[in-house]
Amino acid sequence: MSVVALVPAAGRGERLGAELPKALVPVCGAPLLVHAVRGLLAAGCVQHVVVAAPAAHLDVVTEALAVFAPAVHVVPGGGERSDSVRLALDEAMTRVPDASVVLVHDAARAFTPPEVVRAVVDAVRAGSAAVIPVLPVADTVKQVDADGLVVATPDRSALRVVQTPQGFEPALLRRAHEGATGATDDAGLVERLGEPVHTVPGHPHAMKITTPFDLVLAEALFTKEAHE
Numbered sequence: 001m002s003v004v005a006l007v008p009a010a011g012r013g014e015r016l017g018a019e020l021p022k023a024l025v026p027v028c029g030a031p032l033l034v035h036a037v038r039g040l041l042a043a044g045c046v047q048h049v050v051v052a053a054p055a056a057h058l059d060v061v062t063e064a065l066a067v068f069a070p071a072v073h074v075v076p077g078g079g080e081r082s083d084s085v086r087l088a089l090d091e092a093m094t095r096v097p098d099a100s101v102v103l104v105h106d107a108a109r110a111f112t113p114p115e116v117v118r119a120v121v122d123a124v125r126a127g128s129a130a131v132i133p134v135l136p137v138a139d140t141v142k143q144v145d146a147d148g149l150v151v152a153t154p155d156r157s158a159l160r161v162v163q164t165p166q167g168f169e170p171a172l173l174r175r176a177h178e179g180a181t182g183a184t185d186d187a188g189l190v191e192r193l194g195e196p197v198h199t200v201p202g203h204p205h206a207m208k209i210t211t212p213f214d215l216v217l218a219e220a221l222f223t224k225e226a227h228e
């Protein structure tokens, strides 16, 4: 009844604008990817991790993650996030065919608290085949047209901001990924199948490091934590 986490880490990080791929950018003394993998294993309920790495940096990534051997395996990622997840999922299903839960967790959410990981795993184990951590929307949200004119103000009480790790019953995630493209998260592919997606509370510290501002914020928030 093991849990395997897939970590898509093959993005370029264009919005961050660093010289390195985002997963390899150092923050609080280590690359983002190292913090993300450490956090998953620290939750105490994840036995295996498969990382989808930038194809041109496989050696660097493998070396950076050697400290977590034998729990972690590295595969080359793909052109889109969903391609990277699919490649990691193929590897995971070969290595851990009896996994009972598959998590998909962005390397970019490097400081996700272990309790969020455990809440997602517990919810899948309790019978929800697709589970995502979410937060309420803090701001008023506007829908705009191509010219930037406001066309609607959606009721934010029904909206949620979505984080990772997202957790799935393995067969459902495989079915969701069969030939599917164009979704920004894995739960979106499950929704297309008409299957229910359940939510658990997320956490502000599971923020996705996307822009230079986020990197500064992470360095300020997590420096102490990363060295404890």
Ligand SMILES: Nc1ccn([C@@H]2O[C@H](COP(=O)(O)OP(=O)(O)OP(=O)(O)O)[C@@H](O)[C@H]2O)c(=O)n1
Residues within 6 Å of the ligand: 007, 008, 009, 010, 011, 012, 013, 014, 015, 016, 022, 023, 052, 077, 078, 079, 080, 081, 082, 084, 085, 106, 107, 108, 109, 208, 209, 210
């Ligand atoms: N082809 C891709 C694209 C993204 N990702 C991963 O998906 C996660 C979420 O993506 P995001 O934070 O948007 O990263 P990037 O795509 O790298 O960012 P940007 O859009 O700014 O280039 C990241 O951990 C990223 O490395 C991936 O594995 N393979």
Ligand SMILES: C[C@](O)(CO)[C@H](O)COP(=O)(O)O
Residues within 6 Å of the ligand: 106, 162, 163, 164, 184, 185, 186, 208
């Ligand atoms: C999966 C995700 O982290 C959920 O919020 C996110 O959709 C992936 O990143 P992107 O910036 O939306 O491409």
